[in-house]
Amino acid sequence: MSTIRSAKTAPALLELSADNWRLAVLVGLVVSALAVVTLPASGSFWVVGAMSALVAAAFAVNAYRRRYYGGLLVAPAIAVLFVMNIFPLLWSLGLSFFAYQSNLQSIRFVGLNNYIKVLTDEVAAPGNWSALINTAMFAVCTVSAQMIVGFLLAMLFAKQFPLRKYLLILVLTPMMLSVVASGVFFTYYYDPTFGILSYVINSVAGGQFIVMDSKAGAVAGIVFADAWMWSPFVMLLVLAGLVSVPKYLYEAAAIDRVSAWRRFWSITFPYIRGLLMLALLFRTIEAFKLADLVIVLTKGGNDTMTISYHLIRIANEQNKTSEGAAISYIILFIVIVLTNLYLYVANPKNREA
Template sequence: MTSVALSPPAPDFKTIAPDNWKLAIVVGLVVSVLATLILPANAAFWVVGAMAAMVAASFVVNAYRRHYYGGLLVSPAIAVLFVMNIFPLVWSLGLSFFAYQSNQQNIRFVGLRNYQQLLTNDLKAPELWANLTNTAMFVVLTVAAQMIVGFLLAVLFAKQFPLRKYLLILVLTPMMLSVVAVGVFFSYYYDPTFGLISQVIKAWGGEQFILMSNKTGAVAGIVFADAWMWSPFVMLLVLAGLVSVPKYLYEAAAIDRVSGWRRFWTITFPYIRGLLMLALLFRTIEAFKMADLVILLTKGGNDTMTISYHVIRIANEQNKTSEGAALSYLLLFVVIVLTNLYLYIANRRSQGA
């Protein structure tokens, strides 16, 4: 007869044991909250870290005693995820309820005052809404440009023609570059003295052309640079759907003499619709975080300040750490709402199809 190792019974909630993860979570939360409210920032940081380590250790001991070896195998990945993502996220959320500046040591609890000032203060609220409006403008323009250009490129490269693979590599190159490299390249490209655009216009009209001299030109320059860099990403997703369309469907449509427009809507579009929606979601989320190209090309001038750049200026340049954290979570809330709205519309369309 073979003996089966039985797992020990789970400890009671009130039992003090190294594998009692429920009690560890409660103690960790209580001690962390008290330490954050009472202790100085440096001491509270290490206390919260110690409580997190205690909770993690209780989970590991519990998994080992009950033979949850699968959980033990993924525990290193979970630990890295917690340290690199979850803990900074929770810490910054807690910091948004305090008055704290990175160049000062004092910190005090203020509750929702940071959020209230951002939304209702006569000096801060208009600037916040103006930057949010600029961000929405960039989201609409850049995402629309990327979707249109990416779709047209995908239709082009779905066909076989000479030098196709070499041209495809060339088109994909912008997506492989760093944003800093793209920003520096376009800053030279738009330069009024020796930039290509200015030189061409000067050759025809005899005057120097300054693209970034007004808001319209500055917005157009940023949108063009962003679309140049990320349209290949949309192209890749759409191209994956185009090459997956069975050839016999097109052959049957040709026999039935179906028009090209109807062939696209009845055969091609159903295969790429999901990938187009995925590209729309990804690029919309990324467009909300646009700050790097704005910093490199305009530094927020000509009324091109975005909400992400505004967060950077508040948190880093003005050292208003808590206010920057609060604004970051307001932005996160907007992105979550838009994402859920997008998923709701996508699900409704898929159910109705």
């Protein structure tokens, strides 16, 4: 039976036709692999691009002849997604297996050496691990602060009170600002000469107060600035869950004289649990990309270097493109593991098991 099936499919695979997408994929993969191995980077780039266009054209012709018009309608969006996201992702993954620097013209295949170097090299590894530890510290501190402040703000704005609408707009304002603008604002806020915080503390305690003078102060300053910006995001998600709780459940709980804690745990929390996990997931992912605030506020001084800022310095300032690509995929692996862990915890079936 398998022999008959292979005999039927083999001619279809090798048939020269404009809609034979299987043959186009096979040719594209083989030619792209040969081009990457044998040609220089400038030449292999265009060969891989041409093969991608060939495969896309074969899929389009196949969809047109078989009247898959739905696929044709979404094809432009898929093409944009491939060009803007998928192709750079695959290209950077390929670069991580080569010895390549953006300021040099030579490139050679080195396999896993870049990954081994960034994890074990006596010169590079200490900086990588220190930046990764700092990133984990910032992730725990900033996400915890954002979850607590955002949850408390959501509980506050879930109730009706005078000027609620205007205060809500005011609280949401930090999230609308750019990160650089917020960083510059906090640079002036923490300034030891004319900053508001330093002025208040100097008036009370006397003497000059410099927030960023130590690692603890620098970390606290970055955490406060990041929490100030993104706590409203957590508030919005939690608030969406709070306003969706049916009012009759609270009325029934009031009739039964249920305590406030029991009412929250049995009625409110089940409606916001999924949104809390979603906010926790989003903010944790963003915490691993923390670099702009660090650049503006400390420039990595006082041992506040994060892995994203470290990656920027390696790839852009030191022109170590392949090592930077390897670090970026290590970060991606960590984020994927954390995401799957969050999803496992958030799934009620896993908790019951």
